[in-house]
Amino acid sequence: MTAIRLIHLADLHLGYSGPNNLLVTEAESTQKAGRYLREVDIEHAVQNITAEIVSAQPPVDIVLLAGDIFHKPSPSPRAITCAARMVRKLTSNNIAVVIIDGNHDTSSILHTGSPTTFLSALGAIVVNGSVSRILRDTCWQHITGPKSDKLEKLAIHALPYSALRGQPDFTHVYPIEGYVNVLLTHGRVSNMAELNSLYKMAHTIPVDILNRGWHYAALGDWHIHRYQPLHHVPAYYAGSLEPLTFGEAMNYPLDPKDAYAVHGAIDVRLSREQSAEIYTLANSQARPLLRLKNIDALDMNADALMMAIRECLLAEFPAHALVTLEILNIHPDVWLQLDHAEIATLRQRVRYCSIHPRLQHISTTSSAAAVSEATLDHQWEYFLEQYEPDEEARTWYKEAGLRKIEEAQQLLQSAYAQEGE
Incomplete structure (x- = not known):
């Protein structure tokens, strides 16, 4: 089996504004002058990483977005537009896209629904609400050419934030024999007690779920790139594309071992017979x-x-x-x-x-x-x-x-x- 190339993204936080007094100037952009600088930085990061994914060689087969695409459950029109353009560009280039909700995408008001739902109209597979899904077989039928063969035995076990919060037993969330099994979820692994840099505490992912033999587990919520909460399990946080707050700032003088030294996506190569190969698709233009x-x-x-x-x-x-x-x-x-x-x-x-x-x-x-x-x-x-x-x-x-x-x-x-x- 030829290895599946999977890109794991998370915690885009489109619509995050940052400090109210930090605005784009006329010298920086006449078109975007007056807008929040950090909001524009995140949009640029999403556009740049999308372009890299589309042009990557060997080609990318599937992109997973592990929650918190938006900074809040009622995103601005600009945030919605940026997300839509990202999904449309990926799917129009024959790349499968799977999206789950994170805690920032999840509204406490049930009747409002999820802001990620509309992205399914652009070709993404969106899993939100309080029910998990297993995506396999016919879920990839819209993918054509050699990529179709590679995805034939891929199973994505999508566990959005509301499902994680509402289903305490998870007896049905297990790898399927004969498939490349990937867990996709958003939350804090149960031994991680710290608040994140946005001062939010997400619901916990039981360690037992991660120990069930996944080829890879794509996690969202923690903004440290390639953070591995359990050293014996191939489960990683992709981190955010941009450092959002000074809680995610690099220490200066610079240290290449700094947890926040790199921001970007995780580039994963998967096959049934071998362990996952983990690489970085860095956002080299992230604002320091x-x-x-x-x-x-x-x-x-x-x-x-x-x-x-x-x-x-x-x-x-x-x-x-x-x-x-x-x-x-x-x-x-x-x-x-x-x-x-x-x-x-x-x-x-x-x-x-x-x-x-x-x-x-x-x-x-x-x-x-x-x-x-x-x-x-x-x-x-x-x-x-x-x-x-x-x-x-x-x-x-x-x-x-x-x-x-x-x-x-x-x-x-x-x-x-x-x-x-």
């Missing part, structure tokens, strides 16, 4: 999201801290990079004494630079301005601790609030710099 090494300002005066900030921000970054820097234990008086006009200039060396000052608690004898500057983020965290009992929601609100505070501080600093203060 870089996390600089933290500065601990506990014993620094303003001059020493400015020198440390210069050293960080004068590094050789790609001009289109998005960068984040945390300054820890900074006294509020030191923060106010920094040359914010120079910092604003340094930040312009990259497309976007987020600086998070983690200020010390100070006594009430300090100036009113310093007290306000020092305690705003801490007040927000204290408020959430007191009034939001749900840990997942508290984490999301904390990060969203801190981003808003930081954006407001940047606007004030920019105004002060323009006035020469």
Whole structure:
């Protein structure tokens, strides 16, 4: 049997907007100026990976999308258009496409249905709702030529998010003898307790399901490329095509072993007789999201801290990079004494630079301005601790609030710099 070439994609999150103040400029694109930069980045990534799949040699036989095609269950017209063009381009080039829903595609309101359903009209096989399906035999009859023979003994066991959440026994989800068996599902393997970088916790995939002898298991939800939750099982997360938040940023200076060093799809070669061969189809044009090494300002005066900030921000970054820097234990008086006009200039060396000052608690004898500057983020965290009992929601609100505070501080600093203060 000639090996089946399968491309495993997941977590596209079409429609994700990113920071509200990060927009495409006229210099970057006259057609897309004013749109959310990260939304456009994701669309470009989907278009580029689709073109690579279509032109790949040897030809790709089938593409699996393991959920979270859309960032929310009511996607924008642009997100829908991008998904439709991707599916149409793949199916018109005689490539089978199978799609399941992830937790972001799944609405809590049952009567709205799934946003992925319409993609079946473009030739994709879409499995959503609360029932799993086994796709084999006549499911591939629309594929012609040599690819048809290769897919003849392929069985895709599609387990969308709602089915994973609603069927606790899964006694029917087993490989079929004589077939190349692939499990396609979306969720967190039961030994993975962490929140993902979007502060969401998906439903768990029981380890028992993964241990049932699959040739390959295509997983969605975790955004780390080629993450293998069980070392003895050929089950992988494809990860996202683009790093979405600074929670997925690469550490800088760069480390090739960084979990977020590569984004893209997984390129799999499958046959009944051999173990799956795993390769990477990388998104080489992914926008760099870089996390600089933290500065601990506990014993620094303003001059020493400015020198440390210069050293960080004068590094050789790609001009289109998005960068984040945390300054820890900074006294509020030191923060106010920094040359914010120079910092604003340094930040312009990259497309976007987020600086998070983690200020010390100070006594009430300090100036009113310093007290306000020092305690705003801490007040927000204290408020959430007191009034939001749900840990997942508290984490999301904390990060969203801190981003808003930081954006407001940047606007004030920019105004002060323009006035020469």
